[in-house]
Amino acid sequence: MAAAFGGTAWTVxxxxxxxxxxxxxxxxxxxxxxxxxxLLGLWSLVRKVDGRAPPIGGAIAATAAASVIxxxxxxxxGGAGVEPTDDEVTVLTPFIAIGGFGTFAALVVLGIVVRxxxxxxxxxxxxxxxxxxxxxPLLIVGGALEAVSERLLEIPIALLGLCWIALGAxxxxxxxxxxxxxxx
Numbered sequence: 001m002a003a004a005f006g007g008t009a010w011t012v013x014x015x016x017x018x019x020x021x022x023x024x025x026x027x028x029x030x031x032x033x034x035x036x037x038x039l040l041g042l043w044s045l046v047r048k049v050d051g052r053a054p055p056i057g058g059a060i061a062a063t064a065a066a067s068v069i070x071x072x073x074x075x076x077x078g079g080a081g082v083e084p085t086d087d088e089v090t091v092l093t094p095f096i097a098i099g100g101f102g103t104f105a106a107l108v109v110l111g112i113v114v115r116x117x118x119x120x121x122x123x124x125x126x127x128x129x130x131x132x133x134x135x136x137p138l139l140i141v142g143g144a145l146e147a148v149s150e151r152l153l154e155i156p157i158a159l160l161g162l163c164w165i166a167l168g169a170x171x172x173x174x175x176x177x178x179x180x181x182x183x184x
Contacts, residue, residue, distance in 0.1 A: 006034030007164025014158035036064035039106045046113040057109035064102030071095035108132035124170035131163045
């Protein structure tokens with residue numbers, strides 16, 4: 001559910017910003033906060049796969065999730081004074097960086113394991129890996145589009161949001177299949 005809710009938040013944010021030019025408050029942060037927890041769900045599918053990648057991916061996802069939690073605590077205690085700006089580093093900055101980079105690093109590592117083990121059913125087998133690998137090119141394209149119009153930066157965010165929704169559906173489907181298999 002974390003992947004689907006986070007992806008929905010990003011998709012709604014992107015569509016609203018594209019249409020109105022105004023970013024809905026907290027929509028980006030909601031997705032950012034939920035994605036590491038979605039990856040812990042992905043890790044639970046592959047944690048028993050042989051090799052070093054599952055524990056490494058799980059550790060990266062757990063670190064990103066812990067960073068998100070610590071960032072929320074720091075925001076609650078520090079208020080608006082701890083929010084970094086474009087040219088300012090605050091006590092919150094490292095937690096945001098670890099949460100963001102950790103999420104996409106875990107996505108790539110766990111995505112490799114999912115591809116090799118076919119932990120998700122087709123057509124989702126390559127989705128986590130493709131999302132992780134596509135993130136940097138999408139950010140570059142978003143930057144180029146932003147030079148044309150600031151609103152166009154939202155197109156890559158919408159695409160990533162839709163991918164997170166699809167990953168959430170795949171994880172939900174897999175969990176439902178495991179539950180029905182366990183009952184029989």
